[in-house]
Structures are given as structure tokens and as C-alpha cells.
Amino acid sequence: MKNINEIRADFPILSRKVxxxxxxxxxxxxxxxxxxxxVIDTVSEVYATYNANIHRGVHFLSxxxxxAYENAREKIRSFINAGKKEEVVFTSGTTGSINGLAFSFxxxxxxxxxxxxxxxxxxxxxxxxxxxxxERKGAILRVIPINDAGEIIMAEYLRMLSPKTRLVSVTQVxxxxxxxxxxxxxxxxxxxxxxxxxxxxxxxxxxxIVDVKAMDCDFYVFSGHKIYGPAGIGVLYGKENxxxxxxxxxxGGDMVEKVTFEKTTYNVLPFKFEAGTMNxxxxxxxxxxLDYISxxxxxxxxxxxxxxxxxxxxRLSAIxxxxxxxxxxxxxxxxxxxxKGIHQYDAGMILDKLGIAVRTGTHCAxxxxxxxxxxxTIRASICFYNTKEEIDILTSGIEKVKQMLE
Ligand code: PMP
Numbered sequence: 001m002k003n004i005n006e007i008r009a010d011f012p013i014l015s016r017k018v019x020x021x022x023x024x025x026x027x028x029x030x031x032x033x034x035x036x037x038x039v040i041d042t043v044s045e046v047y048a049t050y051n052a053n054i055h056r057g058v059h060f061l062s063x064x065x066x067x068a069y070e071n072a073r074e075k076i077r078s079f080i081n082a083g084k085k086e087e088v089v090f091t092s093g094t095t096g097s098i099n100g101l102a103f104s105f106x107x108x109x110x111x112x113x114x115x116x117x118x119x120x121x122x123x124x125x126x127x128x129x130x131x132x133x134x135e136r137k138g139a140i141l142r143v144i145p146i147n148d149a150g151e152i153i154m155a156e157y158l159r160m161l162s163p164k165t166r167l168v169s170v171t172q173v174x175x176x177x178x179x180x181x182x183x184x185x186x187x188x189x190x191x192x193x194x195x196x197x198x199x200x201x202x203x204x205x206x207x208x209i210v211d212v213k214a215m216d217c218d219f220y221v222f223s224g225h226k227i228y229g230p231a232g233i234g235v236l237y238g239k240e241n242x243x244x245x246x247x248x249x250x251x252g253g254d255m256v257e258k259v260t261f262e263k264t265t266y267n268v269l270p271f272k273f274e275a276g277t278m279n280x281x282x283x284x285x286x287x288x289x290l291d292y293i294s295x296x297x298x299x300x301x302x303x304x305x306x307x308x309x310x311x312x313x314x315r316l317s318a319i320x321x322x323x324x325x326x327x328x329x330x331x332x333x334x335x336x337x338x339x340k341g342i343h344q345y346d347a348g349m350i351l352d353k354l355g356i357a358v359r360t361g362t363h364c365a366x367x368x369x370x371x372x373x374x375x376x377t378i379r380a381s382i383c384f385y386n387t388k389e390e391i392d393i394l395t396s397g398i399e400k401v402k403q404m405l406e
Contacts, residue, residue: 090270101198158189221237308386323339347405
């Protein structure tokens with residue numbers, strides 16, 4: 001792996017100053033990651049040298065952009081170890097993928113009284129689309145509870161699985177608590193009663209190796225911007241037999257085979273799910289991000305992030321009055337915490353003045369807050385380009401917050 005100075009030099013934004021000359025300390029990687037120069041250059045190159053709409057023209061530039069877009073699909077296929085390119089659908093992001101799937105799955109498979117299982121740890125993006133679908137179809141949403149450490153209670157999940165269950169949709173990693181869910185057990189139990197599983201990989205894919213074949217999930221979704229790629233591009237992976245059975249979730253150009261006013265027939269996979277002009281510069285930029293990640297080494301990234309998590313947990317735990325939420329046995333590099341007697345927004349604002357970017361609030365996961373009876377947390381989400389020195393800056397920043405507000 002490159003050394004940390006070389007890695008940081010790959011990310012132009014990391015050397016900028018914020019708030020009157022404070023060096024940027026970026027700990028909001030859970031919300032979005034920064035982009036390496038190769039990704040920025042790739043997107044810029046698309047627009048500067050071969051911009052043209054994909055799958056449309058017979059001209060030189062359209063061929064070039066179509067080929068690059070399809071190469072990006074192949075790159076994603078191999079990155080997540082999907083069996084076929086046809087199983088990789090481009091979307092606008094995790095939210096787009098889940099909404100699309102909830103619509104199509106609901107139309108095809110759901111009738112009144114059917115049940116969908118999610119968990120208490122879900123981001124709103126993996127709650128609301130299912131609620132909307134349940135409302136439309138008269139189906140019921142069941143929720144797996146969590147323990148105080150922030151782990152799902154497997155016995156409750158196993159009890160919940162029933163002949164009425166049509167789908168299990170769970171996150172790979174909690175964006176609030178960092179909990180890594182036991183996906184192998186969750187998926188095996190669902191499959192034993194022939195129920196498919198959707199995995200929300202928005203917080204999982206950037207922290208280690210994802211192999212959809214080994215995991216045996218039926219659907220896997222993620223966002224490009226959380227794995228060092230551009231915003232506005234995401235992926236919906238689905239097993240071919242399931243995707244083939246689902247109706248499209250949007251109609252328009254490119255997703256059709258033949259259109260007449262009487263009847264339209266649909267394109268083959270994956271194009272059936274890609275209506276209208278897709279974000280091809282985003283897809284091509286995402287390909288560049290995945291190349292970058294692979295060049296650093298995904299195992300090496302996970303190892304470095306684990307080390308940073310241990311260091312941050314040790315430093316933050318030593319601060320008096322600081323309480324960490326989420327102490328799961330398996331966790332990614334993210335720490336949610338509160339300071340006794342101090343509102344999270346006040347703390348976040350002072351940290352910001354010190355150049356430290358953290359996220360404050362509910363993190364789009366209101367039920368987790370309700371579970372702990374709190375209105376929000378301060379979240380420091382760490383990734384491989386962060387350093388122990390930055391964790392020291394965060395630690396002294398928190399001490400300063402305490403001095404000012406306690
Ligand atoms: N699921 C999880 C677990 C997330 O953390 C997020 C983003 N915070 C999303 C879904 C939604 O991702 P996006 O906004 O990129 O669609």
C-alpha cells in the first residue's frame with residue numbers, strides 16, 4: 001500500500017483550509033467520501049474528449065462513451081463478483097435502487113397480508129420505500145429489534161420469518177452505530193424458507209471485500225459517492241432470475257424493445273431498468289474509483305481503518321462525559337457519541353470552527369435515535385485517508401467543546 005502522505009496527496013481537497021485557515025479534518029466519510037484526482041480527471045476527460053449520449057448514435061463519440069459505460073458495468077461486476085453484467089443495473093444511488101426495487105417487487109410479488117422484514121438499524125432509504133409499497137399493496141412491515149450494543153437480535157428475526165414473509169431487506173452496516181450485520185446467517189435463514197434478501201451496501205462496500213456470490217444475497221445496492229466515486233450514480237445488483245421476473249420501475253427511452261400506442265415490449269436486462277439518459281460520466285468515474293480502491297488493496301484498506309477505529313475508540317473513550325453509542329462486536333470505522341449536558345449541534349458547530357467536519361443529528365435513521373431515547377448523535381466516520389494525528393485533533397477539539405460549553 002502507498003504511504004499515507006502519498007494517499008493524501010491523491011485527494012486534492014484534503015490539503016485545503018476551511019474556516020479562516022484551519023486545515024481540513026474530514027470525518028464525515030459516512031455521508032460522502034472525498035474524490036481522488038484520478039476520478040475527478042476521468043469525469044473531466046469524458047466531458048472534454050468524448051462526451052456523447054450512450055447507446056444512441058452510430059457516431060464515433062457515441063461509440064466511445066457507450067463502450068466506456070459498458071466497461072464500467074463490467075468493472076462493477078467483477079468488483080462485487082456478480083455472475084453476469086446483465087445483473088448490474090445503474091441507478092442514481094442507493095436510494096434510487098431501493099425505491100425502484102420496492103416498486104417493481106411490490107408490483108410483481110406482493111399481495112395484501114404479505115410481510116417484508118427490515119431491521120431497526122435501517123437508514124430511511126431502506127424504510128420509507130417499503131412503507132410506501134406496503135401502503136400501496138396492503139402488506140405489513142416487520143422490524144427486527146436490536147440490543148443495547150446495537151446488534152440485531154437474531155432469535156427475534158428467526159421468529160419473525162414466516163410463510164407470509166416475501167422479502168428481507170437489511171443494511172450491511174449501520175450508518176449510525178457502525179454495526180456489521182451477520183449477513184451470512186440472515187441470508188441462510190431467509191433462503192431456508194425461500195425468501196430473497198436485499199442488502200443495503202451503502203456503508204459496507206467501501207470497508208472491505210464484497211462478494212455477492214459468496215454472500216448469496218439476491219439484491220445488493222450501493223452509491224458511487226460513498227466509495228470515492230461521483231455523486232448521482234449507484235448500482236442495483238440482482239440475481240438474473242429475479243430481475244427477469246420484475247417489471248421495469250420507470251418507462252422511457254432505451255428500456256424498450258418496441259413501442260406502439262397499443263403495447264410496448266421491454267428491452268433485455270439490464271437495460272430494461274435503465275430508462276432515459278443515464279449518468280454515464282458518473283458510471284465511468286465510478287469505474288476509476290474502483291480501480292483506485294483496488295490499487296490500494298481492499299484488505300489493506302480494511303486493516304488500516306480497523307487500526308484507526310481502535311485508536312479513535314481508545315482516545316474518545318478516555319474523555320470524561322463522552323458516551324459512545326454502538327459497541328457491536330463487529331464494527332466499521334465510525335463512532336457515534338454524545339457529550340454529557342451538551343447538545344450535539346453546539347458541539348458540531350464548535351468542531352467546525354476548528355476545521356473538523358463531523359455529522360450531527362439523526363443521520364437519516366430516526367428509529368435508532370428513538371431506540372436509545374436520544375435526539376441525535378455526533379458521528380465521526382473515518383476512512384483510510386484519515387490519520388491518528390487527525391484523531392488527536394478531534395480529541396482536543398472535543399476537550400475544547402467541553403471547556404466552552406460545560
Ligand atoms: N443506506 C445507508 C445505510 C446509508 O448510509 C445511506 C446514506 N447515508 C443510504 C442508504 C442512502 O444513500 P444515498 O443517499 O447515496 O442514496
